Amino acid sequence: MITPLILLHPDDNVLVCRAPIAAGFETVIDGDTVTIPAAIEVGHKVARGDLQAGDKILKYGAPIGSMTADAKRGDHVHLHNMKSDYIPSHTRKAVS
Amino acid sequence: MLNTPAITAYLRPDGRKGIRNVIAVAYLVECAHHVARGIVNRFTDYDQLASATIGITPEVHLIGFPGCYPNAYAFKMMQALTTHPNVGGVLLISLGCESFNREQLKTTIEASGRPVETLVIQNSGGTASTIQKGVDAVKRMQAIAAATPRVDMDISELIIGTICGGSDGTSGITANPAVGRAFDALGAAGAACIFEETGELVGCEKIMADRAVTPELGAALEASVEKAERYYTIMGFGSFAPGNAEGGLTTQEEKSMGAYSKSGSAPICGILKPGDQPPTGGLYLLDVVPDGEPRFGFPNISDNAEIVELIACGAHITLFTTGRGSVVGSAISPVIKICANPETFRKLSEDMDIDAGRIMEGRATLDEVGTEITDLVLKVAAGARTKSEALGHQEFILTYKAFEPIGPACLPLKRA
Numbered sequence: 001m002i003t004p005l006i007l008l009h010p011d012d013n014v015l016v017c018r019a020p021i022a023a024g025f026e027t028v029i030d031g032d033t034v035t036i037p038a039a040i041e042v043g044h045k046v047a048r049g050d051l052q053a054g055d056k057i058l059k060y061g062a063p064i065g066s067m068t069a070d071a072k073r074g075d076h077v078h079l080h081n082m083k084s085d086y087i088p089s090h091t092r093k094a095v096s
Numbered sequence: 097m098l099n100t101p102a103i104t105a106y107l108r109p110d111g112r113k114g115i116r117n118v119i120a121v122a123y124l125v126e127c128a129h130h131v132a133r134g135i136v137n138r139f140t141d142y143d144q145l146a147s148a149t150i151g152i153t154p155e156v157h158l159i160g161f162p163g164c165y166p167n168a169y170a171f172k173m174m175q176a177l178t179t180h181p182n183v184g185g186v187l188l189i190s191l192g193c194e195s196f197n198r199e200q201l202k203t204t205i206e207a208s209g210r211p212v213e214t215l216v217i218q219n220s221g222g223t224a225s226t227i228q229k230g231v232d233a234v235k236r237m238q239a240i241a242a243a244t245p246r247v248d249m250d251i252s253e254l255i256i257g258t259i260c261g262g263s264d265g266t267s268g269i270t271a272n273p274a275v276g277r278a279f280d281a282l283g284a285a286g287a288a289c290i291f292e293e294t295g296e297l298v299g300c301e302k303i304m305a306d307r308a309v310t311p312e313l314g315a316a317l318e319a320s321v322e323k324a325e326r327y328y329t330i331m332g333f334g335s336f337a338p339g340n341a342e343g344g345l346t347t348q349e350e351k352s353m354g355a356y357s358k359s360g361s362a363p364i365c366g367i368l369k370p371g372d373q374p375p376t377g378g379l380y381l382l383d384v385v386p387d388g389e390p391r392f393g394f395p396n397i398s399d400n401a402e403i404v405e406l407i408a409c410g411a412h413i414t415l416f417t418t419g420r421g422s423v424v425g426s427a428i429s430p431v432i433k434i435c436a437n438p439e440t441f442r443k444l445s446e447d448m449d450i451d452a453g454r455i456m457e458g459r460a461t462l463d464e465v466g467t468e469i470t471d472l473v474l475k476v477a478a479g480a481r482t483k484s485e486a487l488g489h490q491e492f493i494l495t496y497k498a499f500e501p502i503g504p505a506c507l508p509l510k511r512a
Contacts, residue, residue, distance in 0.1 A: 002458050008269065016265060017344070018456045042439055042456070043265020043344030043419065060268065060357075064299070064350035077346070084347035086298050086325060087334035091341055 005029065005046055009061035014045040014077050016059070027074075034074040045077040057082060101478040105249035106184060109209025113249045114181035115412045115477045116150060118428055119237050121187045121230065122178060123160035124201075125194035131223055132189040133158055135230035145488045149479045154184050154241040156234055157427040159492045166195040169370065169386075169497040174201055176371040176408040179208040182428050184241030186210060187233050189226070192218030211240045252286025252377050254477060257406030257414045258358045259292060261399035264343020264419030264437055268354020270465070271417035271436035271452035276360035277466025278415065279379065282473065283362045288374035290409055291359045292382035292402055294324035295335035295395060299349025300356040304381075307364045312505035316367055317381060324385040324395070331394055339420045343437070358417065367506040369499050370405040375510040382409060383502075392496035400424055400491040403431065413476055415469065423447045425489025430482045432472055434465075449483050 005015040005027060015029065021040040026033055029048060040046060045059070051071040056063045069081040079089060105113035123132035139156035159177060161170045178186045178201065186205050190198045198214055205212040213233045220226040258275050260267055279289040297304060301321035308314035328334050334348040345351045365378040374380050384405055385395045396402045399422065403414050407429045414429060416422065419436040421444045435441040438453030445451075450468055454460035476482055 006269075016269065018266075018269075041344065042437060045265070045344060045346070059350060060353045062299070062303070062349075062353050064353060065347035078344070079341055079346055082346050084334070084349060087328055087336070087348045089336050089341060089347055090333050090338070092338040 003027070007048070008059060011061045012058045013048050013051065013055070014057055014059055015048050017042055017044050017046060029073060036074045038076050040076055047071045047073050047075045047077050049073050051077070100251065100474055103249040103474070103477045104246045106181070106244045107247045108181055108244070110179070112181040113247065113253055114183070115249070115479070116182040116429065117154045117184040117241055117244060118182055119154050119156045119185045119187065119234055119241060120159050120178055120183050120428065121156060121189065121234065122174065124188060124190045124196040124198055125164050126162035127191040127194065128189040128217055129160060129162065131217055131226045131230070132160060134223070134227040135187065135189070135234060138227070138231050139234060140488065142488055146486050147481065149481060152242060154238045157490050159427050159494070161196060161494050163496055164194045166197070167496050169499055170494055171197060171201070172371040173404070173408050173494055175204045177404070177428060178205050179210065180407060180410065180428055182412065184210065184244055185237030186212045187230055187237065188212065188214040189230065190214060190216045192216045211237045213237070249477070250286070251282065251474070254282070254287040254412050255290065255374060255410040256282055256287055256473060257290045257292070257403070257409070257411035258417070259399060259402050259406065259414060260296070260355050260358065260417040261422045261424070262337070262418040262420035263340055263345060263351055263354060265345055266343070266437040266453065266456055267417055267419040268357055269436070270455040271419070271434040272354050273357040274452050274455070274462050274465040274469060275358045275415050275417055275434060277462060278469035278473065279358070279360035280362055281466065281470045283360070283377065283379050286377040288377050288380065288410070290368065290374065290380045290382050290406055290411060292384050292406060293335060293355065294320045294381070294383055294385050295328050296352050296355040297321050298325045298334070299352045304356065304364065309363050309365045310505065310508045313364065313366065313508055316503055316505045317364065320367060320381065320383045320385070323387070327385050327390055327395060330390050343419050365509050367502055368409050369502050371408045372502060373410045375507055378509070382406060386497045387500040388498055391498055395497070397495060398493065400426065400493045401495065404492060404494055413473055415473070417452070423484070423489065424491050425482065425484025425487070427490040427492040430476055430485045431489070432469070432476060432482050433484060434469060447483055447487070
């Protein structure tokens, strides 16, 4: 079984999911056992440590946006708690 | 050393070399589209397309511009596309009253040494009669194009483009950096490699500028991304589709970091605009965002518009990476699809040329997939069909845009 979460750059504060994770899955992040509370799909991000609103998110060692809400270690990091520092992202609900 | 099969190219009278020998049927306004398609359909043979390699008979592809109003960009694009080295002859289909300058386009194609004929529907008896005349004209051009001299082609004579479509959180980890490795290898062998979509480089402008061969070019690279950010902000949407978010990408700059990795690690030696030819081998950025005040809408309404722009810059082959999954190909130049996401590959394997998702699952390394892409580029250049080619994909889209010519800092390596 491959580790489902990968670190792309040592400076990053998020991990990337490379195999589907079910809610309640136990894994190891930086040596500690962490329970992932919600299901995570391939390609999505998970908090490497506790994050606070306003924190810059680093992936590939580069800033990719900021937190808009707090997240605990192991939480899903996505549109519900993070935003662009450039152009807002949109979903299918943008025009209807 | 690259693992090189012999590339036997089509030598055009203007000295450029093609890897395909296509007859392009071009409608010059939407009103002529049906007639042009009717001509092309008479030559489409899906059994022949499904063969492993291209045949001797020149294939017939449909291209065109739908607008009735004149547009300098569209005219330049049509000139570049109809004289692309993969094109061996052109049939122009005009309704008759549109403003597209069909005489000047015909003159350009004639000057390139290619056979060209024009049919004006209003003077040709209508739909059925024009289709019949068009079929006869294409047969005449196929006979001429089939006699095109064949010559050896070196890797250094290839122009390769790259684009991503349907990106997700795997794209920037697998397929895109693997294309970057292939670009590094092909560029080192002297090929011209073109990456594009400045709207998907928002957030990467500083690190990209550091790779420019001159400081002035670096400043121009940064300015091109600033232009893109401004343009997309006015449009109200970034270059970010709902599927990108469903695939785990949260922000424009996160998508950008992944997209940027397609460029590999070579120095950036110039900026092109649609229809400009790279003057040397090496790595180029294609600036696809229009200049001036936004006038005609989104910079590129879908992926194929960008593929057409890469082809207008001379691309013989386009490397298309996808995470969510795309099935597109293109008229004129073959598209190689590299699938970033292992789950998508399992769902759409019949459309994918390369399974880069193996990297995600630890079944291959970036270097291995990069070498696989480079090898496939050379095989396709030597006549092997890509998946989208064999499935008959020949998408094409060209719409209104406006550009200023590139600035003086954009091509520092161009000989005066």
